[in-house]
Amino acid sequence: TTSTQLGKSELYVNPIGLGANAVGGHNLYPNLDEEAGKEVIRTAIQNGVNLIDTAFIYGPRRSEELIGQVIKELGARNQVVIATKGAHDENNNYAPNNSPSFLKQQVEDSLNRLQTDYIDLYYIHFPDENTPKDEAVGALKELKDQGKIRSIGVSNFSMEQLKQANKDGYVDVLQSEYNLLNREVEREILPYTAANQITFIPYFPLVSGLLGGKYTKDTRFDDFRKDNPEFQGERYLHNLEKVEQIRKIADHKGVEVAHLVLAWYLTRDSVDALIPGAKRPEQVLNNLKTLEVKLNEAEIAEIGHIFS
Ligand code: NAP
8 A cells, every 4th residue: 555654754654644623523513423423533444544633622622532432442553643733722712822831731631532642643733923933843852752742743834933843853744724726835835845854734625625526506504614715605606617627637537526636736745645524434435536546747737727
């Protein structure tokens, strides 16, 4: 099976991971079924999807707890690369806090909820305003030296924050928004991550399902998506038109829109792994078909052009 290295770390993952914010993420999606979420995790692990992406804030707490339960039940700890994140301070309206003492406590709490004694990839979820980013990462480096985490990530960091965070070369992964509708990171961030052996993991790769090829002008959304401008009015219709152009290429190749889109990201420098979200086990299996999509240079250019 294909496997890809996370930054400079000793970790190798299936490039198709799992975004687990719909596993126990009751604060993000109303009416989530926890059993379905646990089944999503089981399906992932049993089918070679080993990078599982969660965070303290998904639930809050519940996503990590459910993932911990399933990994324990399956006895699968050494098959899974657990990625989790912290920074939201619940005693301060969930504002980001990157101070070394706060991050160290967050890691301890995540270890407990996940029922494990190490976290494979620990991210600072959001930058705060005050902590120098090399000091924040320095705290994670100490935890890495103690064996509590195995690699270091940052998320939602600007170019300047990333450079400061990586001053000593300790950052393995950057996770930020990147998709065909938001290509801002192509300007400075991706060249930097590529040059510094940092893995870039895009979130919202399918723009919360918009690029998945299933929605129509009549689809209605009852969760956070109804507040996203990409899902509103003319802009939504325009996005659907672009998806139809993608569908022509997908049909021609005999693949699905979602897989074509996901495969395109993996052609970008330093985008080594993806974490599409899934609410149902079938979606986990379905997204694995991305690995079968081979794009030639003309197709890569054409997809980029449709969304330029
Ligand atoms: P996404 O991957 O862009 O969209 C996921 C949604 O797309 C699914 O919930 C599903 O929605 C639909 N989908 C999944 N597979 C599909 C397929 N094969 N065909 C068609 N539609 C498909 O966005 P996301 O789930 O919001 O983000 C991915 C992950 O990124 C999250 O789980 C989370 O782990 C991470 N994330 C991180 C941050 C951060 O600050 N670091 C922020 C946001 C997200 P329906 O079933 O409703 O159609």
